[in-house]
Amino acid sequence: MPSPVFSWNLLYDFQLMWSYPFMVNAFRAGAIVAVVAGAVGWFMVLRQQTFAGHTLSVVAFPGAALATLAGFSLSLGYFGFCVAAALVLAAMRRGREPGGSEESAATGVVQAFLLACGYLFMALYKGLLEGPQALLFGSFTGITTGQVTTLALAGLAVLLVLAAVGRPLLFASVDPQVAAARGVPVRGLSIAFLVLLGVATAEAAQITGALLVFALMVLPAATAQVLTARPGLSLLLTAVLGFTVTWAGLVAGFYWNYPLGFFVTSFAFGLFLLAHGARFAARAVERHRAASGAGPSSSGPAALAGGAA
Amino acid sequence: MNPVVAKAAESETGSGVALDVTPTSEPVLCLCGAAARVGGRTLWSGVDLEVQAGEFVAVLGPNGVGKSTLVKVLLGIVPAAEGEIRVLGRRPGEAGSRVGYLPQRRSFDPDLRIRGVDVVRMGLDGDRWGVPLPWARNRRAQQRRVDEVIELVGASAYAHRPIGQCSGGEQQRLLIAQALVRRPEVLLLDEPLDSLDLPNQSAVAALIGRICHEENVAVVMVAHDVNPILHHLDRVVYIAEGGAVCGPPSEVVNSETLTRLYRTPVEVLSTQDGRLVVVGQPEAPAVHTNRHAG
Numbered sequence: 043m044p045s046p047v048f049s050w051n052l053l054y055d056f057q058l059m060w061s062y063p064f065m066v067n068a069f070r071a072g073a074i075v076a077v078v079a080g081a082v083g084w085f086m087v088l089r090q091q092t093f094a095g096h097t098l099s100v101v102a103f104p105g106a107a108l109a110t111l112a113g114f115s116l117s118l119g120y121f122g123f124c125v126a127a128a129l130v131l132a133a134m135r136r137g138r139e140p141g142g143s144e145e146s147a148a149t150g151v152v153q154a155f156l157l158a159c160g161y162l163f164m165a166l167y168k169g170l171l172e173g174p175q176a177l178l179f180g181s182f183t184g185i186t187t188g189q190v191t192t193l194a195l196a197g198l199a200v201l202l203v204l205a206a207v208g209r210p211l212l213f214a215s216v217d218p219q220v221a222a223a224r225g226v227p228v229r230g231l232s233i234a235f236l237v238l239l240g241v242a243t244a245e246a247a248q249i250t251g252a253l254l255v256f257a258l259m260v261l262p263a264a265t266a267q268v269l270t271a272r273p274g275l276s277l278l279l280t281a282v283l284g285f286t287v288t289w290a291g292l293v294a295g296f297y298w299n300y301p302l303g304f305f306v307t308s309f310a311f312g313l314f315l316l317a318h319g320a321r322f323a324a325r326a327v328e329r330h331r332a333a334s335g336a337g338p339s340s341s342g343p344a345a346l347a348g349g350a351a
Numbered sequence: 352m353n354p355v356v357a358k359a360a361e362s363e364t365g366s367g368v369a370l371d372v373t374p375t376s377e378p379v380l381c382l383c384g385a386a387a388r389v390g391g392r393t394l395w396s397g398v399d400l401e402v403q404a405g406e407f408v409a410v411l412g413p414n415g416v417g418k419s420t421l422v423k424v425l426l427g428i429v430p431a432a433e434g435e436i437r438v439l440g441r442r443p444g445e446a447g448s449r450v451g452y453l454p455q456r457r458s459f460d461p462d463l464r465i466r467g468v469d470v471v472r473m474g475l476d477g478d479r480w481g482v483p484l485p486w487a488r489n490r491r492a493q494q495r496r497v498d499e500v501i502e503l504v505g506a507s508a509y510a511h512r513p514i515g516q517c518s519g520g521e522q523q524r525l526l527i528a529q530a531l532v533r534r535p536e537v538l539l540l541d542e543p544l545d546s547l548d549l550p551n552q553s554a555v556a557a558l559i560g561r562i563c564h565e566e567n568v569a570v571v572m573v574a575h576d577v578n579p580i581l582h583h584l585d586r587v588v589y590i591a592e593g594g595a596v597c598g599p600p601s602e603v604v605n606s607e608t609l610t611r612l613y614r615t616p617v618e619v620l621s622t623q624d625g626r627l628v629v630v631g632q633p634e635a636p637a638v639h640t641n642r643h644a645g
Contacts, residue, residue, distance in 0.1 A: 090460070205482050213477030216465055219454040220529065223426055224478045225447075267464040271513040276464065 048297040059296050068182040070190045072288040075246040076258055078197040080284035081204055082242040083259030084277050085235060087267060089215045092260050093146050094131050097153040098240050099256040101127040102247035104160030111167040117192075120244040127152060128240030132233040182292065182302055185249060196245040203238060211235060212273060254303040258284055261310035268317040283313060377440060379404050379537055379569040380425065385434035387420045394420055396433065398595045400588055404536065405567040407560060407583055409574050411604070412590035418573040419455060421590070422539045425571065426452055439536060451535035451568075453526055455542050463515040467506060467525040470514050472497050474529035496532060504528045504558060520551035524558065531562065538562070540572040544579055552579040559583070577604060578626045604629070 049055055059065045086095045101123050109119025134148040204211075213221040214228040222228045246255040266279035291306030298305075378401040386396035394417030402408050410418045423429040424436065427444020439446040451474075459465075475493055476483065483490070501510045504524040509517050514525060523543055530538060540559065544552045560583025563570040574580060577587070577600065587603045589596045591612050596603050603609075604627050609617040620628045 088463075088465075206480055208482060209477055209479055213473045216459075216463065216470060217473060217477075217529075220452060220474070221477065223428065223452045223454070224474075226478045271464045271466045271469075273465060273469055 046297060048293075055293065055297075059293070064183050064185065065292070065296065067185040067187060067190050068292055069289060071185050071193055071249045072182065072292055073285055074190070074193050074197045075250055075255070076262075076284035076288040077281045078200050078242055079246050079255055079258040080262045080280040081201060081277065082239055083284075084263040084266065084280045085204070085208075085211060085215065086239060086259055087263040088212070089235070091236075091239070093149050094236060095239055095243070095259055096256050097131065097149050097156075098124050098127055098236075098243045099247060099252050099259070100153055101156050101240075102244055102252040102255070104156045104163060105244070106247075106252075107160045107163035107167070111163045117244075117248065120248055121241065123156070124240035124244035124247075125237055127156065128236040129233075132236045135232065135236075182249065182295070189249070193245060193249065196241070200238060200242045200245065203234075207231060207234060251303065254306060257303070257307040257310060258288065261307070261314055262287065265310070265314045265317045268314070268321055283310070287313065378402060378437075379406075379439060380571065381435070381437040383435040385424065385436055386432045387417055387424055387429065388432035389417070389420060389429065393432065393593060395590050395593055395595055398434070398588070398590075398597075400595075400597050402537075402569050402571060402586075404569050405564060406585045407563040407570045407572070407580075408586045408588060409572050409577060409580055409584050409600075410588045410590065411574060411577055412595075414575065416590045416592075418575075418590060419541050421588075422452075422541050422571065422573055425537075425539055426450065446537070448533040449536050451530035451533065451538045453530045453538070453540045453543055455545065455573075458519065459515045459522060461515040464513050465515075467510040467512060467514045467517060467521075468497060468501065470525055471501060471510070471529045471532055474532040500528045500532045501525070503531065503562070518551075520547050520555065523547060523551075523555055527555070527558065527562075531566075531568075536568060538568050538570045540570065542573050542575065544574060544576070549579075556580045556583060581625070581627065 046058060060069070083095065086092060102120050105119040105121075105123025106116055107119075108123070109116045130152055131149060134152075210221065210226045211231050211234075213224075214226050214231045218228050243255055243259075246258065250258065262280045262284035265283055266276045269279060270276050287306055287309040290309050291302055294300075294305040294309075295302035380400065380402040382398050382400040384396075385398045385400075387394045398421070400408075410421055412418055420429055424431050425438055425443055427438075427442070431443070436443050438444075439449050459470075472493075475497060498507075501507055504527050506521065506524045506528055509521050510525065514522060517525065527540075527543065530540075538559075543559065544555055547555060556579040559570060559572065560580070562568055563583070572580065577584070581600060584600050586597060587600045589603050589609065589612060591609075592614060594612060596608055596612050598608075604619055606617060606619045609619060609629065616631055618630045620630060622628065
């Protein structure tokens with residue numbers, strides 16, 4: 043690709059980029075992946091299952107490698123491995139309190155083994171494999187319109203399921219005991235969420251590669267949760283942030299010949315740092331105001347003393 | 352002063368029912384000859400208890416005797432091994448939102464970025480499937496109910512902060528609000544005062560007593576210390592050594608009754624400010640290490 047020059051006139055830049063059909067498809071696919079990965083990732087971050095999420099995204103790599111080696115469709119490799127790994131993780135969580143951290147070692151075992159399998163499959167396949175780079179970091183060039191349609195349908199399915207189970211899933215994630223007492227199928231939702239995570243990962247990893255999809259899952263969600271504690275707003279913000287960094291990454295990747303994944307991840311990481319900085323500053327201002335303003339907001343012991351019998 | 356010792360053997364004589372309630376209305380909770388078995392071990396048996404609306408009942412006893420299991424039996428999470436149990440005239444677990452539940456102390460992760468008001472809201476409609484529609488007709492009413500119940504427990508000042516950043520007492524009030532938000536007729540509380548400091552213990556106890564008597568909610572509360580709630584209590588269930596005694600606090604928490612229950616000399620001392628101290632009870636060996644076993 044000849045390196046075009048970024049002009050700061052965004053209208054002109056987008057006109058130029060969108061004159062290439064592969065870029066149009068890249069932007070479409072990026073938008074879909076960002077929103078779907080963000081929504082699923084928001085729950086993943088809230089449930090503190092980032093390690094499970096990372097494992098599932100890494101598993102996409104041996105899946106793709108095996109599909110290439112054995113000569114069946116790449117999609118089948120991605121979906122098969124991610125969903126199977128999700129079920130294995132769910133089975134290993136069985137009998138444990140949801141949200142516990144004890145499963146991390148077992149999750150790590152699965153991840154290490156499957157990653158090693160991926161390298162084996164690659165070593166066995168000595169032919170035309172592009173090497174691990176494409177599988178891990180993806181390639182946004184060369185996405186067909188058919189792929190975008192498949193991506194959109196799979197993404198829509200994931201979002202619909204998430205919308206249907208979202209509220210009980212949130213309840214089960216934050217407060218599993220009370221949710222269970224209220225009749226929410228906490229264990230079933232836990233399994234369903236892992237499978238959903240697997241499907242979303244498999245779907246997105248085909249475009250973004252195994253590692254970038256994890257970045258898109260964790261970074262916008264973590265940033266949004268730093269910025270607001272309102273669940274609805276936080277979820278919306280996650281989608282917006284994911285969308286923004288992906289498109290910004292695509293623009294940067296088009297004009298500067300460095301890996302797309304680096305741009306997307308760096309932008310997302312930059313926003314994450316900014317969000318933390320903003321929260322820190324807000325707290326400092328609040329503390330300063332409380333210290334100077336004779337603190338009428340005493341919500342602690344003073345309010346409680348009245349009830350003592 | 353004739354407390355009824357409700358052990359399996361004795362209840363067969365017909366005397367094993369706590370009777371000192373005015374039988375004006377249908378009891379809210381009713382256990383008759385109930386027994387619980389966990390992992391093949393009988394925790395308690397022959398428990399008879401009737402709780403009326405607006406009554407405040409404490410479940411007391413040493414650690415590991417199955418106090419929490421009693422609450423779980425009432426919720427229908429753990430099946431009763433024997434006996435007849437009715438919750439609001441139905442079988443346990445069938446009364447739905449008419450029963451509010453506050454499990455044993457759970458503290459939220461300090462990094463959890465969900466507001467207290469959202470946690471309360473989950474108590475209202477967190478178990479519904481699908482997306483809440485912004486144009487739904489009852490949306491306002493639901494919002495008002497959440498605000499109202501937060502006001503009731505006195506949590507308005509911090510309900511909009513992330514719940515992980517609230518203190519233990521603040522979190523406990525918000526969780527009580529969550530348990531109350533659907534206007535339950537029965538409130539089952541499992542050690543709600545556990546790990547709160549003393550001022551917070553008495554404040555939360557007073558709050559529960561007020562809700563119980565003013566809102567006419569029957570409260571069954573598991574506690575390991577009777578003193579913070581003593582003034583608010585109507586009745587006590589004391590579980591020990593596989594049996595249970597029910598009755599007013601003064602008739603149960605005394606040397607005579609507890610000696611009979613434990614079958615070993617136990618003395619109940621009263622301090623100058625009216626606090627009760629039980630001396631000589633055979634505590635389970637793992638007193639401080641495994642409170643969750645109960």
